[in-house]
Amino acid sequence: MPIRYARPSAPSDDKRWKIVETRMRRLGDRPYALIEALHAAQEAFGYLDDDALHFVGDTLGVPHSRVYGVATFYSFFTLKPQGEHTCVVCTGTACYINGAKEILAGLERSLGVTPKETTADGKVSLLTARCLGACSLAPAVIVDGDVQGKVRAADLVARLEAM
Ligand code: FES
Incomplete structure (x- = not known):
């Protein structure tokens, strides 16, 4: 053993x-x-x-x-922080059916970023995760280490734009 x-x-x-x-x-x-x-x-x-x-x-x-x-x-690993802030959008099943897709679309429209990209001004890096373990709060995101649930795309965009 x-x-x-x-x-x-x-x-x-x-x-x-x-x-x-x-x-x-x-x-x-x-x-x-x-x-x-x-x-x-x-x-x-x-x-x-x-x-x-x-x-x-x-x-x-x-x-x-x-x-x-x-x-x-492997090139998909990075050893350095990218943007000043990091936003991780959960795209696990619960979050996906509760609006993760709209959140990602909103971020792309407003900030011009898709997952694994950083905004042109270097402020925000956008990442996705498969499940953050907070499914009851779907859709969930993590902004700079802070888990946020029941996120609305417009609120998240406003928060990130203000950073
Ligand atoms: S699927 Fe998003 S927190 Fe579990």
């Missing part, structure tokens, strides 16, 4: 780590989940910093050299 060590603690009490932890746990906390776990961390934070790479590696039991190797090899 393999020895299981205690899970490493998240780098901070930012709620987004819970999302990353939940995803890793669902994937069995195993090394083969590395790419999926890095995706989860990037979806939640917008990019992968040292803390994220170490936390994911430690949780999955993957050496840091391998984690860095994977994160730098």
Whole structure:
């Protein structure tokens, strides 16, 4: 029987780590989940910093050299923050049927960004996530780490435009 060590603690009490932890746990906390776990961390934070790479590696039991190797090899991973602010729109089923599509359309119309893009002024990076674990609040978004539920496209656009 393999020895299981205690899970490493998240780098901070930012709620987004819970999302990353939940995803890793669902994937069995195993090394083969590395790419999926890095995706989860990037979806939640917008990019992968040292803390994220170490936390994911430690949780999955993957050496840091391998984690860095994977994160730098694939172009869909980014190790630097992009826009000044990050907006993650959940496109999971509950959010999708409750308006995520309209939110994304509104952001594209007003700010000129589609997912994985940053506004021309460098203010806001837009990302999507598959489920933020807040389905009862659908449609949900995370703006700079703040989970917001029952979001209306017009309100979100106004908030982001004011940043
Ligand atoms: S589907 Fe959006 S929070 Fe779960």
